[in-house]
Amino acid sequence: MLTETLLTWTARIISGVSVRWVDSQPDTCQRVYFANHTSHLDVVLVWSALPTNVRRLTRPIAAKDYWDRGTIRRHLAKVFNALLIDRTEIKVHQSPVDMMLREIGNTHSLILFPEGGRSPGEEIGEFKSGLYYLGKKRPDLELIPVHINNMNRILPRGEFLPVPLLSSLTFGPPIWLEAGEPKTDFLARAREAVLSLKDS
Amino acid sequence: MKDWALLGTVLALLTAATFGGQWLKRQTALGLDQKSVDAFNSRIQAWWFFSVVLGIAFFHPNFTVVLFGMLSFWALREYITLTPTTIGDHRALFWVFFFFTPMQFILVALDAYAFYSILIPVYAFLFIAARAAVSGDYRRFLERIAKIQFGLFVCVYCLSFAPALLFLKCNRTDGDEYVNARLLFFFITLVLFSELAQHICNRLFGRHVIAEPIEESRTWEGLLAGAGATAIMGSVLIWATPFDHLWQVAMMSVLVALMSSAGALTMAAIKRDRGEVRSGTLIEGHGGVLSRIDAVCFASPVFYHVAQLLLKQPGV
Numbered sequence: 001m002l003t004e005t006l007l008t009w010t011a012r013i014i015s016g017v018s019v020r021w022v023d024s025q026p027d028t029c030q031r032v033y034f035a036n037h038t039s040h041l042d043v044v045l046v047w048s049a050l051p052t053n054v055r056r057l058t059r060p061i062a063a064k065d066y067w068d069r070g071t072i073r074r075h076l077a078k079v080f081n082a083l084l085i086d087r088t089e090i091k092v093h094q095s096p097v098d099m100m101l102r103e104i105g106n107t108h109s110l111i112l113f114p115e116g117g118r119s120p121g122e123e124i125g126e127f128k129s130g131l132y133y134l135g136k137k138r139p140d141l142e143l144i145p146v147h148i149n150n151m152n153r154i155l156p157r158g159e160f161l162p163v164p165l166l167s168s169l170t171f172g173p174p175i176w177l178e179a180g181e182p183k184t185d186f187l188a189r190a191r192e193a194v195l196s197l198k199d200s
Numbered sequence: 201m202k203d204w205a206l207l208g209t210v211l212a213l214l215t216a217a218t219f220g221g222q223w224l225k226r227q228t229a230l231g232l233d234q235k236s237v238d239a240f241n242s243r244i245q246a247w248w249f250f251s252v253v254l255g256i257a258f259f260h261p262n263f264t265v266v267l268f269g270m271l272s273f274w275a276l277r278e279y280i281t282l283t284p285t286t287i288g289d290h291r292a293l294f295w296v297f298f299f300f301t302p303m304q305f306i307l308v309a310l311d312a313y314a315f316y317s318i319l320i321p322v323y324a325f326l327f328i329a330a331r332a333a334v335s336g337d338y339r340r341f342l343e344r345i346a347k348i349q350f351g352l353f354v355c356v357y358c359l360s361f362a363p364a365l366l367f368l369k370c371n372r373t374d375g376d377e378y379v380n381a382r383l384l385f386f387f388i389t390l391v392l393f394s395e396l397a398q399h400i401c402n403r404l405f406g407r408h409v410i411a412e413p414i415e416e417s418r419t420w421e422g423l424l425a426g427a428g429a430t431a432i433m434g435s436v437l438i439w440a441t442p443f444d445h446l447w448q449v450a451m452m453s454v455l456v457a458l459m460s461s462a463g464a465l466t467m468a469a470i471k472r473d474r475g476e477v478r479s480g481t482l483i484e485g486h487g488g489v490l491s492r493i494d495a496v497c498f499a500s501p502v503f504y505h506v507a508q509l510l511l512k513q514p515g516v
Contacts (some may be wrong), residue, residue, distance in 0.1 A: 163280075
């Protein structure tokens, strides 16, 4: 509780974030927030930008190899109720998507970075297929694109000290997987939805 | 006594201006440009903010220094956000934000003029260049260095001379401990008044635009008439200042008006170049803190040093 408040405010102060909801509203219904990934702070940032009642129901997906190392990181991961995914051991019979769906049940939402890892610079990398399978197996989930602007300058890849510039976070209108939409088309459309929020 | 008189005068002026602004806002029939009225009102808001902060300056100088430091930090944050820097500048920027900016204001609070007057132009400028070189990124090197140096200079170094007025040594203190607080209050009042006066004079007499591609509304007539109005305002307030002669106050007022205008125009040029698009989502409100303090930034160091000349104790 205390860590949560502390963490939320630290993230807000460091990133000077301004949060906007474009054609979209915060809601406690089940959603998947998917965002571009440029810095270590992204997880905390998106999570802390949500209103408290929504935040309590939202679980960020994070890499196990990063967040499971050391006491502090493990504690933090527990505070924001992260779902740790082992990136090194993804197999068909223990697919992370099934695990995610099992964990969220009928109440929780997810924060997902479909690029897989942090992308360098301003570019947004190709999306991995997890988002597609989430949409396919649970068509009722609202897929909300989120654009994170300027975080790559606040804490670039490979740096551990942040520079306190200003950033912005834009939540967009939900998208859904269309009936019979091919995987690559959908992923390209989802990526486009994130990109289009940059200048809206 | 003079303190309360000065505070009272400024509050009366501000209240009048606030009501005027609100009245203008409702006068849709006059056909006034709505954006221009909004600009007028947001200037008055900034003036209120400064007046409250400076009201505190009477009681606690160090607190004022801290507030100006925070203002500086925020303005620099906005400036660097608007300025494209590369990852090669990251470490240099870290030092700029977390060492040079706080250090400058700590030195001001300690009244260490010999150090804070050169900390940024000597040590920080050389350090930034060297640190960026160490990072190994040589692309657009001079351009990147210049951007950071200019931001640090304007947002931190220049602005720090406003709270430094609180420690300026005056010959005519006569045991009056608030003379410096009044000087700072007088200075800020002049800057904000000159901005307001120029804004109004531009509307009333504006003919010849100074730099049309940058700001369509800033005119030579507005600049001169605004400077004149500021000189009158300054002269009226002479009793609050440590200056002996009317010509001194009038000259300082004109100087403040010219520098304020130069500052606003320069910042407008930078913002024009960077485009409104980027600042649109990142900086909220009417262009943020930076565009509210640009005039103060340019006027502070000049005001400080000319005041230092005029108030020099004889024989020192």
